[in-house]
Amino acid sequence: MKLRSETAEIQEFLGKYCKTGEEVSIPGITDGRVHHYRRLVYNVVKNTMDQAFPITVSSMEEEEWNNLVHEFFANHQATSTQIWKLPYEFYQYHFSRDTGSKLEKPYLGDLLYFEWAEIKIHTMPDKDAGDFINEGNPITGRFVLNPEHELIQLSYPVHIHPVTKVEENKGSYYVLLFRHPDTGNVKFLDLSILHAFMLTKVQETGDSIEKFKGEIARIANVESEKFLDEFLSDFVLKLMDRKMILGYHPNFK
């Protein structure tokens, strides 16, 4: 026997009620009981968002935050089978609707993405970085990068300032997030545009810094090769120390 349309409709009524909290007439239910389903469903979603976005939660009134969660869940068709991925859908929902501007919190999209990125890097599947060695030349050697990382660009410095200070510091910020290979903890670094450019080139080409050092010199208007080598080497050694760069390619050290 195929599922009757009436049965399917009843199931959808209950689902819609749990999603929106808007009461509907559902046949054959016990009075005063069905609201528990809405409560349980909403609490699961709310708790997930509370845990995913602690900075955002602390930056606004409880009612305002609750409204964001309610609006999202009532109107969005959640697609993820894994609830820990739902915060990304929450970010996408509010970013695409420019909720930040409507709430006069233009940094909201950046803040939600920064908080999501930490979860993303922390949980992303393990990737094989390949072989590497510790000895090499920071300028002419090729690096083996920690594969669990993401370089993001923000307009508001939500990663270094409290939200009360971010609007007055609007600009271009580059944040490198990566997962420490031993502890699994997520670290982040605020990068200058030159460092971000260098890292992007390394990521994209796999080449040594030597290959695009001239380009960096032109952008930075630096004439001293010695100064530039020291500037870039210091950055490389810092990334190695933090284990964002794992080492050198064995054949191109």
Place this chain on the structure above:
Amino acid sequence: MIMEGSVGIGLRRDIADIIISSDIIHPDFIEFAPENWMGIGGYWNKIRQHAVDKYPVTCHGLSLSLGSPEDLDWKFVKELKTFLDENKVEIYSEHLSYTKSNNAHLYDLLPIPFREDAVDHVADRIRRVQDKLGRQIAIENVSYYTPVAAEISESQFITSIVEKADCKLLLDVNNVYVNAFNHSYDARAFIDQMPLDKVAYIHMAGHEQVEEDLIIDTHGEPIIDPVYELFEYTVKKMNPVPVLLERDYNFQDLPSIAEELEKLRSIIKRHWEVAHETAK
């Protein structure tokens, strides 16, 4: 291998280190929800791997939504099969409920209308899932707080689905107690109506009474004596299967959780003379 009559506990992140170290809690096997661990790397992947290396594993799904009107998520089923195989999962179970409506996940268990057409619909979906997974699955009787447009009894609903789908039953004894309380029926008579020869696995848990006539299945409290008594009544009537203590939060008093595991073992030993294989 999970021995019949062994006692396990859910692998929750709050107590994962403790379960792996076996310092306080000594389960014979562990259970986890695939959705909480699939596709995850880093620290939690290492923890899962340690746990899987140490204990036999069962999995209890959350998002398959066997009771939904819309089509199953076959991409998810495929990923699930890979995960179950990779983790050498011996028993995979899911809830006899729906968690997805109108193509939106709801992340909690909604009651399916107890109706003949729903029996056929759900049984067909279970069969198709079993075909894709290449294994029988066990379906769990869920707790529910209101019936929805029921036309047949709960026991008839469950029994018919197990028979038509040719699947196993995960008998949640606490859920039977909760439902009997909430809907004023005899829990032992309900157990008598279950296809006990099809039970692959038993769940035990605590709950919370939130109103004079309503219990919510929380998995956050100790098991109460009447549920132990119902468990003993059930155990006496059936062959040995693995038994799981479900505890999702409130882990402050670990020794009392260890005592719950021991209490389950003592009841089992009284009625099921089985060899226990402790985890290596």
